[in-house]
Amino acid sequence: MGRKLGVMMKKSLFLICFVLLGFLAFSQNMSIESFRCLDNDLSARVAKLKDINGELCALIRLNTPERGFEFSGCNVEKTEQKTGEIWVFVSPGVKFITIKHRDFGAIINYPFPESIKSGYAYEMKLRTARIKQIIEESITEQYLIIESNTPDAKIFINNEYAGRNSAMKLLSLFEEHSYRVEAPLYHTKEGKIKLNENQKSTLQIDLDPAFGYLKVNTSPVEGAEIEINGRLQEGKTPFFSQELASGIYNVQAFMPMYTSQPLEVSVRDGDTTEITINLVSTIASVEISCQDKDVEIYIDGSYRCKGVFSASLGEGLHQLELKKDRHRSFRKNFTVKSSQPYKENLPALEPITGKLNLNSTPYGAKIFIDDKSYGETPILIPEILVGKHELRLEKSGYNTLYEQINIEEGKIAKYDLVLKEKAVKEKVKQESKPVKETPQPAPEKEKEEKEQKPHRPTEWKFSLGGGYVLDNGAKDDFSGTGINLGMKLKCNPGALAGFGFFASADMLYLNSNQNAKTYYQSLADEFVTNDSYDYYKITLPHYYDFPILLGVNYDLKLSKQFRITAQAGAGLNIYHATSEKHKYTIDGNTSSKIVTNPINTGTALQFGLGVELFKFLNLGADYYQFSKPNASKLIIKLSFNF
Numbered sequence: 001m002g003r004k005l006g007v008m009m010k011k012s013l014f015l016i017c018f019v020l021l022g023f024l025a026f027s028q029n030m031s032i033e034s035f036r037c038l039d040n041d042l043s044a045r046v047a048k049l050k051d052i053n054g055e056l057c058a059l060i061r062l063n064t065p066e067r068g069f070e071f072s073g074c075n076v077e078k079t080e081q082k083t084g085e086i087w088v089f090v091s092p093g094v095k096f097i098t099i100k101h102r103d104f105g106a107i108i109n110y111p112f113p114e115s116i117k118s119g120y121a122y123e124m125k126l127r128t129a130r131i132k133q134i135i136e137e138s139i140t141e142q143y144l145i146i147e148s149n150t151p152d153a154k155i156f157i158n159n160e161y162a163g164r165n166s167a168m169k170l171l172s173l174f175e176e177h178s179y180r181v182e183a184p185l186y187h188t189k190e191g192k193i194k195l196n197e198n199q200k201s202t203l204q205i206d207l208d209p210a211f212g213y214l215k216v217n218t219s220p221v222e223g224a225e226i227e228i229n230g231r232l233q234e235g236k237t238p239f240f241s242q243e244l245a246s247g248i249y250n251v252q253a254f255m256p257m258y259t260s261q262p263l264e265v266s267v268r269d270g271d272t273t274e275i276t277i278n279l280v281s282t283i284a285s286v287e288i289s290c291q292d293k294d295v296e297i298y299i300d301g302s303y304r305c306k307g308v309f310s311a312s313l314g315e316g317l318h319q320l321e322l323k324k325d326r327h328r329s330f331r332k333n334f335t336v337k338s339s340q341p342y343k344e345n346l347p348a349l350e351p352i353t354g355k356l357n358l359n360s361t362p363y364g365a366k367i368f369i370d371d372k373s374y375g376e377t378p379i380l381i382p383e384i385l386v387g388k389h390e391l392r393l394e395k396s397g398y399n400t401l402y403e404q405i406n407i408e409e410g411k412i413a414k415y416d417l418v419l420k421e422k423a424v425k426e427k428v429k430q431e432s433k434p435v436k437e438t439p440q441p442a443p444e445k446e447k448e449e450k451e452q453k454p455h456r457p458t459e460w461k462f463s464l465g466g467g468y469v470l471d472n473g474a475k476d477d478f479s480g481t482g483i484n485l486g487m488k489l490k491c492n493p494g495a496l497a498g499f500g501f502f503a504s505a506d507m508l509y510l511n512s513n514q515n516a517k518t519y520y521q522s523l524a525d526e527f528v529t530n531d532s533y534d535y536y537k538i539t540l541p542h543y544y545d546f547p548i549l550l551g552v553n554y555d556l557k558l559s560k561q562f563r564i565t566a567q568a569g570a571g572l573n574i575y576h577a578t579s580e581k582h583k584y585t586i587d588g589n590t591s592s593k594i595v596t597n598p599i600n601t602g603t604a605l606q607f608g609l610g611v612e613l614f615k616f617l618n619l620g621a622d623y624y625q626f627s628k629p630n631a632s633k634l635i636i637k638l639s640f641n642f
Contacts, residue, residue, distance in 0.1 A: 002527045017201070028258050029103070029104040029105050029128060029129045030101060030104035030105050030106075030107060030126065030127070030128050030129075031107070031126075031127050032107065032110060032124060032125065032126055032127075033125040033127050034123070034124070034125045035114075035125075036122065036123050037120060037123075038061070038113060038120075038121040038123055039120075039396075040318070041059075041061075041120075041121035043087075043121050043551045044056065044057065044058055044059035044089075044119050044120060044121045045119045046219070046325060047059065047089070048335070049077060049078060051075060051077050051091040052075075052077075052091075053091070055091065055092055056092075056118045056119040057077050057089040057091060057092070057118070057119075058077075058089070058090055058091075058117060058118060058119065058120050058121070058122065059087060059088070059089055059120075059121040059122065060087075060088040060089075060090060060097075060122050061086075061087060061088075061121060061122065061123050062085055062086040062087075062088060062126055062480040063084070063123065063124065063125045064084075064085065064086065064126040064128060065084055066101070066104070066128055067086075067145075067168055068101055068102060069086060069099055069100065069101050070100040070101070071088055071097060071098065071099060071100075072097075072100070073097045075088055075091035076089070076090055077090065077091065080164075080165050080166070081147065081163075081165065081166030082147075082166070083147060083167075083204075090116065092116055092117055092118035092119075092415070093115070093116060093378075094116050094557075095111060095112060095525075096109040096110060096111055096112070097109075097110050097112070098110070099126070101128075104128045104129070104359055116589075124134055126287045128605065130341050135251065136215070137348045139173070139197050140172065140173055140222050141170050141171060141173060142171065142194060142195040142196065142197055142199075142200055142201065143168060143169070143170055143171075143195075143201070144157065144167070144169050144170075144171050144177065144179075144193065144201050145162045145166075145167070145168045145201065145203070146162070146167045146168075146179055146181065146202075146203045146205060147165070147166045147167075147202070147203070147204050147205070148166070148181050148204070148205050148206055148207065149204075149206050150165075150181070150183045150206055150207040151183065152164065152165075152183050152184060152185065153165050153181055153182070153183040153186070153205075154181070154182050155179070155180075155181050155573060156179065156180040156181075156182075157177065157178070158171075158177055158178055158179075159178065159180070162369050171195055172195075173195050173197050173255075176192050176193070177193055177194070177195070178190065178191070178192050179192070179193065179203070179205075180196060181205045181207060183207055183308075185209065185211040185243050185245055186207035186209055186210050186211075187208045187209075187210045188207070188268075189205055189207055190206075196467075203478055208270075209243075209269055209270045210245060210269055211243040211244055211245050211246055211267070211269070211270075212243075212244060212246055212253070212268050212269060212270060212271045212272060212273060213240065213241055213244065213267070213271070214228070214239075214240075214241040214244055214249065214267055214272070215238070215241070215272055215273070215274040215275070215379060216237055216238070216239040216241075216251060216253070216274075216275055216276075216277065216280075217237055217238050217239075217274070217275070217276040217277070218237040218238075218253050218260075218276065218277050219276055219279065220279065221255070221258070221279060222236070222237045222238055223236050223237060224236060224253040224254060224255035224260075224279065225254045225255065226239045226251065226252070226253055227252045227253075227254065228244075228249070228251055229249055229250050236637070237253065237277075239618070244265075244267045245319055246267050246269050247266075247267060248264055248265070248267075249265050249266075249267060250262055250264060250265075250407060251263050251264075251265050251275065251277070253277040253279065255279055255459075256314060257280055257281065257282050257312070257313075257314035257315075258279040258280060258282060259279070259280050259282055260277050260278065260279050260280065261277075261278075263275060263277060269387070270279075270575050272609060280338075281338065281339070281608075282314050282315030282316070283312045283313070283314060283315070283339075284312065284313060284315065284336045284338060284339055284340050284341060285310075285311075285312055285342070286309070286310070286311060286312065286336060286341070286342045286343075287308070287309065287310045287341070287342070287343045287344075288308070288309045288320060288342075288343075288344050288345075288346070289307065289309070289344075289345050290307060290308075290322060290345075290346045290347070290348065290350035291346070291347055291348045292307075292324065292349060293307035293308075294324060295307060295322050295323070295324050295327075295348070295349060295538035296322070296323045296324060297309045297320070297321075297322060297432065298320070298321040298322075298323065299318060299319070299320060300318055300319050301319065301321075309468070311513055313336050314336065315336055315337060315338045315341075316335070316336060317333055317334075318333070318335070319331065319332075319333055320333070320334055322349055322501050323349075323603040324349050325387075326351060326352050326385040326386055326387055327349035327350060327351050327352060328349055328350045328351075328352060330349055339600060344407055351383070351384065351385055352386045352409050353384055353385055353407075353409070354384060354386050354409055354411050355380065355382055355384070355410070355412040355413065356379075356380070356381040356384050356405070356407060356412070356413050357380050357413070357415070357418070358377040358378065358379050358381070358391075358414075358415050359377055359415070359416045360377040360378070360395075360401075360416070360418070360419055361378075361415045361416070361417070361418045361419065362395065362398075362419065363377050364395060365377045365393040365394060365398070365401075365419060366393065366394045366395065367379060367390050367391070367392075367393060368391070368392040368394070369390070369391055369392075369405075370389050370390055371392075377459020384405065384407050386407045386409050387406070387407060387408065388404055388405070388406050388407075389404070389406075390402070390404060391403040391404065391405045391415075393417060393419060395419055396631060397421060397422055398420060398421055398422060399419065399420050399422055400417040400502050401417055401419055401420075403415070403417060409451050417479075431540045439525050444590050458491065459488040459490075459491070459492040459500075460490070460492075461492075461641045461642075462487070462488070462490075462641065463487060463489075463490070463618060463640065463641050464486075464487050464639060464640055464642070465485075465486065465487075465618065465637055465638050465640060466483060466484050466485040466486065466637065466638070466639075467483070467484045467622075467635045467636050467637030467638060468482075468483065468484070468635065468636050469481055469482040469483060469508055469635050470485050470633070470634040470636070478512050478513055478515055478541070478543070478577075479510035479512070479513060479516075479545075479629070479631065480511050480512060480513025481510065481511060481513070482509045482510030482514075482543075483508075483509050484506060484507065484509075484635045484637060485507045485540070486504060486507065486639075487504065487505055487506075488502055488504040488639070489502060489503050489504070490502045492553075492555060497546065498554050498555045498556055498557065499549070499554055500552070500553050500554070500555065501550075501553070502549075502550070502551055502552070502553050502567060502569065503549070504548075504551075504569065504606075505545055505546075505547075505548050505549075506545075506546070506547050506549075507544070507545070508543075508544065508546075508547075508635075509542065509543070509544055510542065510543045510545075511540075511542060511543075512540040512541060512542070512543075516541075524592065537583045538580065538581065538583070539580065539581035540580070541578045541579065541580050541597060542578045543575075543578075543629075544574075544576045545575055545577070545624075545626065545633070546573065546574040546575075547571060547572070547573045547574075547604040547624060547626070548572050548574075548604075548625070549569035549570060549604060549606055550570070550571055551568050551570065551571075551606065552567065552568060552571055553565060553566065553567035553568075554566050554567070555612070560610070561613065561615070562611065562613060563611065563612040564609075564610075564611055564612075565609070565610050565611065565612055565618070565620065566608065566609050566610075567607070567608045568607050568608075569605075569606045569607070570603070570604065570605050571603075571606075572601060572602075572603065573601065573603065573604035573626045573627070573628065574599065574600075574601055575600045575601070575626065575628050575629055576598075576599045576600070577597040578597070579596050580594070580595040580596065580597070581593075581594050581595075600629075601628065602628030602629075603625055603626070603628075604624060604625070604626045605624070605625040606619055606622055606623065606624050606625075607622070607623045608621065608622040608623070609621060610637075615641065616640055616641045616642075617638075617639075617640060617641070618637075618638070618639045618640070618641065619637075619638055620637055621634065621635065621636055621637065622634075623635075
């Protein structure tokens with residue numbers, strides 16, 4: 001029994017070795033020789049195949065004349081059989097690929113030696129070893145292989161779908177077989193074939209295009225949109241179409257303010273048909289004006305300007321609308337004809353008004369509505385614009401009264417206002433018997449003072465101006481006289497009476513002063529006293545100050561047309577001096593030197609005093625103290641309010 005067991009073990013061992021050897025021989029029939037990236041190969045980008053994530057696939061070009069391979073183990077999107085190679089489209093970023101063949105075995109999970117990138121092409125050289133088999137039985141069938149380079153070509157063998165761009169089928173030798181190759185926008189090719197028993201039959205069938213291209217230009221201008229058979233195309237003229245099936249097409253161009261006629265165009269196989277469409281201008285000059293220059297003008301629902309509209313409009317019907325606050329709008333339609341100027345002058349808009357019946361106690365108070373004088377109370381104003389207005393009543397010996405009034409269309413707004421007499425403190429002396437005044441409760445007095453306090457609206461002012469900078473003569477400051485340009489934004493809240501706030505930005509440009517000239521002349525004199533110096537010249541620097549300030553201001557109103565102003569502020573100063581240029585000659589040899597001064601920053605203080613005339617003109621003096629440079633500046637300034 002032991003002997004029998006030994007024999008069985010020997011047989012089993014032999015069988016295992018045979019299977020292993022067979023497997024090794026099987027697996028060694030296919031191997032990968034090399035793998036590299038083809039940087040200049042654009043095949044993947046031309047194919048424009050995308051994976052399920054919408055990313056452009058990478059292309060692996062497998063160099064082998066063999067067919068019948070299967071690919072797995074990664075995101076293989078598509079395979080194409082080409083002459084001498086196989087195209088494998090994969091998703092970018094894959095790490096492995098498995099290649100199988102019924103005759104050559106398999107390569108399991110081959111790791112790519114480099115990263116697979118979107119839109120790139122790679123070359124994989126595959127080596128195979130085919131085992132030759134001796135077939136003693138008679139051959140009754142043979143292979144038919146059909147290939148096509150036409151994009152998306154479908155191959156049919158005996159009216160059965162066999163593949164896309166390449167097909168292989170084992171067919172009988174004793175029959176005539178039919179084939180057909182077709183693709184969109186290509187002429188179909190078909191035929192019949194009998195197979196040769198000695199070798200496979202290979203057909204290369206490339207289809208003739210059944211399409212052409214269309215190029216459209218427009219004159220005298222480009223940039224028109226194109227319709228082909230009523231469908232709007234992507235892009236504007238000059239326009240080059242994609243593939244168009246051969247035939248007759250209706251082409252038309254569209255462009256604002258132009259018109260054109262449709263054209264019938266014939267597109268032929270493999271040709272590019274070029275046409276030019278003439279655009280006819282439909283533009284005409286339009287001028288619309290209104291007697292009221294503050295009226296807003298709208299054309300076709302869009303705001304254009306105030307007062308006068310002058311531009312070019314396309315031919316056709318347009319809508320005009322005039323608008324102004326508290327006025328009745330005006331609308332009309334007008335027609336513009338090609339190359340015919342359109343001109344129209346319209347009257348001012350009708351104001352929307354109401355009536356005002358105004359009286360005061362005592363009467364005879366001066367009336368100001370929105371700072372415009374309307375005489376004295378009592379008064380009946382027959383026409384006044386609707387809406388809210390600021391009313392001010394003034395009378396000598398009485399507190400100024402501020403009131404907001406509202407006017408409604410077609411109605412009489414009635415106001416009967418009471419002016420309060422100004423409080424006068426005086427001692428009443430009666431030699432006979434003093435009269436004791438009854439004291440008022442403190443809360444009532446406080447309430448009365450609040451009621452007598454006038455409301456002051458918030459006042460904003462923006463100023464632009466400039467002035468003359470005086471030389472302060474500072475020892476360590478070389479800047480002298482110069483000019484100033486600046487701007488200031490002021491805000492005077494009503495609650496703070498004459499107090500307010502301001503923000504300003506200035507620029508000071510100054511020449512070198514006498515201190516600088518004396519200093520640099522002393523340097524030159526040192527050189528000149530030396531006999532070796534034949535010539536010495538220096539270009540003095542110029543100085544810039546850019547103070548940016550925040551501060552407070554106070555306005556003392558003496559009359560409607562005259563105010564005294566004062567302000568104080570602090571902030572940042574940006575200081576810079578231009579380069580110094582030295583040129584000198586020593587024993588006939590000329591040399592030069594440039595000294596570049598850096599940009600410095602420091603603090604800035606400012607104090608100012610001035611007068612305001614007629615609400616728009618300011619005349620004053622501003623004093624500046626800068627830390628860098630350590631200097632003070634006095635500016636005589638003139639500015640204008642906006």
